[in-house]
Amino acid sequence: MRFFLDTAVLAEIEEAAAWGLLDGVTTNPSLMAKAGVRDFDAHYRAIASITPGPVSAEVLSTTYEGMLAEARHLYSLAENIVVKIPFIPAGVQAIRTLHAEGIPTNCTLIFSPLQALIAAKAGATYVSPFLGRLDDIGHEGMELVRQIRQIFDNYGFETKILAASLRHPQHVLQCALEGADVATMPFAVMKQLFQHPLTDKGLAQFLADYQKLHAGA
Numbered sequence: 001m002r003f004f005l006d007t008a009v010l011a012e013i014e015e016a017a018a019w020g021l022l023d024g025v026t027t028n029p030s031l032m033a034k035a036g037v038r039d040f041d042a043h044y045r046a047i048a049s050i051t052p053g054p055v056s057a058e059v060l061s062t063t064y065e066g067m068l069a070e071a072r073h074l075y076s077l078a079e080n081i082v083v084k085i086p087f088i089p090a091g092v093q094a095i096r097t098l099h100a101e102g103i104p105t106n107c108t109l110i111f112s113p114l115q116a117l118i119a120a121k122a123g124a125t126y127v128s129p130f131l132g133r134l135d136d137i138g139h140e141g142m143e144l145v146r147q148i149r150q151i152f153d154n155y156g157f158e159t160k161i162l163a164a165s166l167r168h169p170q171h172v173l174q175c176a177l178e179g180a181d182v183a184t185m186p187f188a189v190m191k192q193l194f195q196h197p198l199t200d201k202g203l204a205q206f207l208a209d210y211q212k213l214h215a216g217a
């Protein structure tokens with residue numbers, strides 16, 4: 001399973017890349033706003049130059065023609081850009097055209113397995129089910145990943161499941177168990193993947209025991 005960072009903060013992307021844990025980056029207009037980005041094109045180029053994998057950049061238009069124009073422009077910024085398109089009828093239409101042009105897409109705001117099926121039929125490279133937002137309204141987000149996995153396997157779709165809106169390491173674990181292709185997560189969640197109190201306690205004990213031995217020598 002690939003690990004993507006769900007952020008537009010360059011320092012976070014640089015740190016995860018240095019860990020060797022960064023397979024890609026996803027952004028959205030909210031994350032760009034949160035990072036205080038003004039020049040979107042320059043920022044996408046900067047992210048793409050640091051990231052050793054796909055970088056999702058989202059269109060802002062909601063019309064077919066508008067999304068196509070934006071997608072072609074975004075894809076021209078860097079060769080690892082994947083164009084993020086919302087799951088609306090015009091978006092699905094745009095995904096079909098972009099697929100024919102060889103421009104990779106990430107169909108976003110997926111909340112049902114049939115939405116994912118439609119996006120895959122249109123030729124989306126990725127679908128992004130938003131698990132945390134389903135959990136937030138009392139549904140079981142992970143069930144969505146399970147059902148999409150089954151549908152894609154039933155019919156041999158090559159569209160990748162990019163599990164998004166992950167809130168904690170348990171989400172990442174469940175995604176791995178359910179066969180998501182990618183988990184995109186906030187920087188804080190990626191950091192949490194390293195942490196276990198017994199690892200810290202065990203290391204402290206090893207070092208303390210070595211110090212005792214050294215002190216007695």
Ligand code: G3P
Binds near residue numbers: 006026130132165166
């Ligand atoms: O990038 C899309 C998705 O991961 C958003 O997550 O936390 O805003 O629901 P969240």
